[in-house]
Every structure is written in structure tokens, then in C-alpha cells.
Amino acid sequence: MKLASLSVELLAGSSLHEIEAQTLPPYSEEAIRFLAEVSSRLLKSPNIREYPDIAGFGYWCRRANLSKLALAFDKNYARLGRGLAFHIAPANVPVNFAFSFAFGLLAGNANIVRLSSTNHPQATVILRAMQELLELEKHARIRHMTSFVRYPRDDKITNTLSEISDARIIWGGDATVNRIRMMKTKARCVDVCFADRYSVSLLRADAICDAGAESFTRLIVGFYNDVFLLDQNACSSPHLVLWQGDKERICSAKYRFWRGLEELLDTKSPEPGIHSLDKFTHLCRTAIWLQPINQNRSQSGRIYRVELEQLPVGIENFRGQHGFFFETTDNDLQKLSTILNTRYQTLTYYGLDPQIITRLVVDNDLQGLDRVVPVGMALDISIVWDGYDLITTLSRVIQTV
Amino acid sequence: MSNLEIYQQAFKETFMVDEEKLADLKYQDIPEWDSVGHMALMAALEENFQIELDIDDIIEFSSYEYGKEILQKYKVDVD
Numbered sequence: 001m002k003l004a005s006l007s008v009e010l011l012a013g014s015s016l017h018e019i020e021a022q023t024l025p026p027y028s029e030e031a032i033r034f035l036a037e038v039s040s041r042l043l044k045s046p047n048i049r050e051y052p053d054i055a056g057f058g059y060w061c062r063r064a065n066l067s068k069l070a071l072a073f074d075k076n077y078a079r080l081g082r083g084l085a086f087h088i089a090p091a092n093v094p095v096n097f098a099f100s101f102a103f104g105l106l107a108g109n110a111n112i113v114r115l116s117s118t119n120h121p122q123a124t125v126i127l128r129a130m131q132e133l134l135e136l137e138k139h140a141r142i143r144h145m146t147s148f149v150r151y152p153r154d155d156k157i158t159n160t161l162s163e164i165s166d167a168r169i170i171w172g173g174d175a176t177v178n179r180i181r182m183m184k185t186k187a188r189c190v191d192v193c194f195a196d197r198y199s200v201s202l203l204r205a206d207a208i209c210d211a212g213a214e215s216f217t218r219l220i221v222g223f224y225n226d227v228f229l230l231d232q233n234a235c236s237s238p239h240l241v242l243w244q245g246d247k248e249r250i251c252s253a254k255y256r257f258w259r260g261l262e263e264l265l266d267t268k269s270p271e272p273g274i275h276s277l278d279k280f281t282h283l284c285r286t287a288i289w290l291q292p293i294n295q296n297r298s299q300s301g302r303i304y305r306v307e308l309e310q311l312p313v314g315i316e317n318f319r320g321q322h323g324f325f326f327e328t329t330d331n332d333l334q335k336l337s338t339i340l341n342t343r344y345q346t347l348t349y350y351g352l353d354p355q356i357i358t359r360l361v362v363d364n365d366l367q368g369l370d371r372v373v374p375v376g377m378a379l380d381i382s383i384v385w386d387g388y389d390l391i392t393t394l395s396r397v398i399q400t401v
Numbered sequence: 402m403s404n405l406e407i408y409q410q411a412f413k414e415t416f417m418v419d420e421e422k423l424a425d426l427k428y429q430d431i432p433e434w435d436s437v438g439h440m441a442l443m444a445a446l447e448e449n450f451q452i453e454l455d456i457d458d459i460i461e462f463s464s465y466e467y468g469k470e471i472l473q474k475y476k477v478d479v480d
Contacts, residue, residue: 040448043441044414052437059440064453 081108205245207351222376
């Protein structure tokens with residue numbers, strides 16, 4: 001199928017048949033300058049108040065941060081981008097497509113980014129800023145290397161684009177990854193796949209009970225951001241909360257923590273009725289399947305908690321949404337060790353030394369966890385993600401001896 | 402523009418606030434200076450002064466006045 005005949009909606013950049021698969025070295029000045037201007041434009045836009053995730057992206061791609069990343073990048077070898085990178089962005093995280101594009105561009109690739117059919121307003125804002133800058137002569141090189149498109153699911157189009165790509169960045173979970181992986185690609189095409197992931201939170205009761213007002217507020221706001229900004233749909237949002245401490249302290253800590261979160265939720269706009277219904281239905285299901293020792297629905301219904309004595313292997317298959325949590329006590333981390341598998345991505349923590357977790361994983365050869373970060377940073381995507389060092393993976397080495 | 406004018410402009414543009422309100426201005430004093438506004442202010446200062454702020458300084462940057470002290474560390478003399 002000829003590129004010019006593909007029926008796609010062009011959202012920004014060059015049309016598919018105009019794209020040139022020219023490359024740049026990683027962290028080129030052209031790429032950094034373009035992204036820094038996107039950052040500036042977005043952070044000055046009135047929309048950031050309404051869409052903090054746009055602010056998050058803008059803040060991440062500001063020059064100061066990109067320069068820092070460039071400095072830290074391993075320069076043992078001369079590198080260039082791999083060529084043409086084809087991104088399939090997920091439907092669940094509105095600004096994800098922008099990060100994916102940035103990773104591809106910073107690695108030195110030309111990029112075709114297919115956005116999901118879900119028309120997020122954040123995408124419109126970001127694309128408008130990008131398009132305004134891409135039209136300028138100073139960004140002509142980037143324009144010739146960039147195309148943002150949208151098309152309803154069409155395997156023929158995805159096939160055609162797969163066949164011309166040197167790298168594919170596939171977001172969207174196991175089913176999407178498996179379907180797209182089956183399509184023919186160039187022999188040396190590199191696939192970076194973001195499959196279904198699951199995340200947990202580990203909280204120390206003592207730290208929560210003893211936290212001063214300011215620290216506690218930061219904790220609650222951080223947990224809220226990790227979970228509710230994306231309705232618990234992001235793979236990094238925790239679905240399971242593990243507690244550490246003695247029985248009484250855990251009891252007090254749970255009271256303080258969940259009540260604090262409920263109070264914060266009360267200040268936010270109410271959730272749609274269907275979410276409440278979903279959570280209640282899920283509560284009934286889990287009661288049958290898992291025999292919990294306790295179930296709890298917060299006063300407003302925003303938070304559902306299911307307490308388990310034991311954690312069954314495969315607990316991640318029972319994940320809920322919109323504020324549905326499993327809870328258990330795990331002082332020796334035995335339960336965590338038992339359930340960890342390759343699906344587990346992020347562990348957010350409060351009140352403990354994260355090295356304990358790193359050592360647990362490494363010393364016991366555990367097959368899960370790519371990130372151990374403080375509560376509040378679950379959604380902080382960057383160039384090392386899901387266990388991939390993206391700039392390295394998406395660029396190629398020119399080895400000279 | 403003097404450094405002071407550049408500094409003030411970052412605040413005025415980010416928060417849509419008048420010059421008279423700047424002297425006593427602190428984080429969370431006004432709705433515009435929330436965590437999102439803070440990110441925008443830090444980015445504006447970095448861009449305008451061509452510096453890279455350390456994460457600790459970004460967290461500590463809690464007021465218009467104290468910010469001037471922080472910028473001293475980056476050899477930016479605002480007064």
C-alpha cells in the first residue's frame with residue numbers, strides 16, 4: 001500500500017508520504033531546541049491549570065531537564081537514531097503520546113505517532129503548540145521527521161507503517177502488543193513494548209501516624225495524584241496497598257490515611273454514577289472469589305477497600321478502578337515476594353528506605369518491579385521506563401575500533 | 402532589562418499578578434501559585450536566566466524574596 005493512499009487524519013507535522021527517515025544523534029540541539037520551545041509554549045498556556053498533565057509534560061521537556069538528561073547519557077559510543085520510529089500511543093493516558101514522541105526524537109529518530117481514537121483535549125492542546133512550532137523555518141528539519149496521525153483501527157495501515165519502521169514503540173497492553181507484533185517488519189526493526197503492568201504501594205504505619213501536618217498533606221496529595229489523576233487506569237497507579245507496622249499502629253495509620261484521602265476527594269468534582277456502580281459490582285465479585293477478611297466502602301463511595309489475609313498469586317487479575325484497593329499487612333515482605341511477577345512495574349513507598357525493596361528484588365532474583373519511587377511520583381514517566389533505557393534502545397551504535 | 406525586571410516578569414507573566422503584590426508573595430498565597438504554577442515559574446526562571454535549578458532549590462523556592470537568595474547560588478544577582 002502506498003503511503004500517500006493511506007486514509008489517515010494528519011494531526012500535526014508532515015503527511016506520511018512526505019516524511020523523511022533522516023536521523024540525528026541522540027540529544028541533538030535541533031531536538032532539544034524544538035522540545036524546549038514546546039515546553040515554553042505549553043507552560044505559558046492558560047490550559048495548564050485545567051490539565052496538570054500538560055504542565056507535567058511541559059515541565060519535563062524544558063531545556064534545563066533535557067540538558068541534564070543529555071549530560072547523563074552514556075557517551076561511550078557514537079550514536080544515531082535508528083531511522084523511522086512508529087509509535088502506537090495508548091488510550092488511557094492522554095499525554096503519553098507526547099512523551100513517546102519526545103523519547104523517539106531525543107534518541108534521534110524520525111517519528112510517526114499514531115494517537116488513539118479517544119479524542120483527549122490534552123492532545124488537542126499539545127498538538128496545536130507543536131504544529132505552530134513545526135511550521136516555523138527554524139524547525140524545518142524536525143518537521144520533515146515528524147508526523148502525528150489518527151486513524152480508527154485498521155490493521156492494513158498499521159501493517160504498512162510497521163513494514164517501513166526501524167523501531168516500533170507499542171503502548172496499550174498485552175492484546176495490542178501481541179496483535180501488532182505479528183505484523184511483518186524490517187529484519188532489524190526494534191520493538192519496545194509496553195504491556196499490561198500492575199503497581200503497588202508500601203506504607204509504614206509509624207511514619208503515617210507520626211507525620212506532621214505538612215508532610216501528611218504532601219503524602220495524601222501525592223497518593224491522590226498517583227491514583228486519581230488517571231482514575232487508576234495508568235499501569236503505574238497502585239491497586240494494592242501493603243502496610244508495615246504493629247496492629248494498633250496500622251489501625252491508626254489506616255484511619256488517618258484513608259480519611260485524609262477521602263477529605264481531599266470531597267473537594268474534587270463528584271465521580272460519575274457508573275464508577276460507583278463498577279466499584280460496587282467489583283466488590284461483590286471479589287467477595288465471592290477472594291474471601292476477604294474485611295470490606296470497606298468510604299462514606300462518599302469514592303474509596304473501596306478490600307482487606308486480604310493472604311495474597312493469592314495472580315491478585316493483579318482482580319484489579320479494580322476509580323479508587324478500588326486491596327490491602328494487606330506485609331512486615332517481612334513475604335507476601336510481596338510471592339506475588340511479584342513480570343507484570344509488576346512500580347512500587348511507591350512512604351516511610352521506608354527504598355533500598356530494602358531493591359535488595360529484596362535483586363537478592364531473591366524476583367521477576368518484577370522496574371521502579372521503586374516515593375508516593376507521589378508513580379506517574380513520573382521519563383527516559384528510563386518499564387525497564388527500558390529508551391534513548392539507548394531507540395538509537396544505534398556506530399562502533400569504531 | 403535588569404535582572405530584577407527579568408525576575409519580576411517571570412512572576413507577573415506566570416501568575417498574572419501586579420508588581421505591588423510581589424514583595425510578600427509566597428507559595429500557595431494565591432490560587433495561581435499552586436504546584437502547577439510553581440512548575441511554570443521555575444521553568445520561566447530557568448529559561449529567562451539560562452540556568453538549571455537543582456531539585457532541592459526548586460522545592461525550597463517558597464517565596465518571591467527567598468527566591469532571590471536561591472538565584473544567588475546560580476550567580477544571578479537580582480537586587
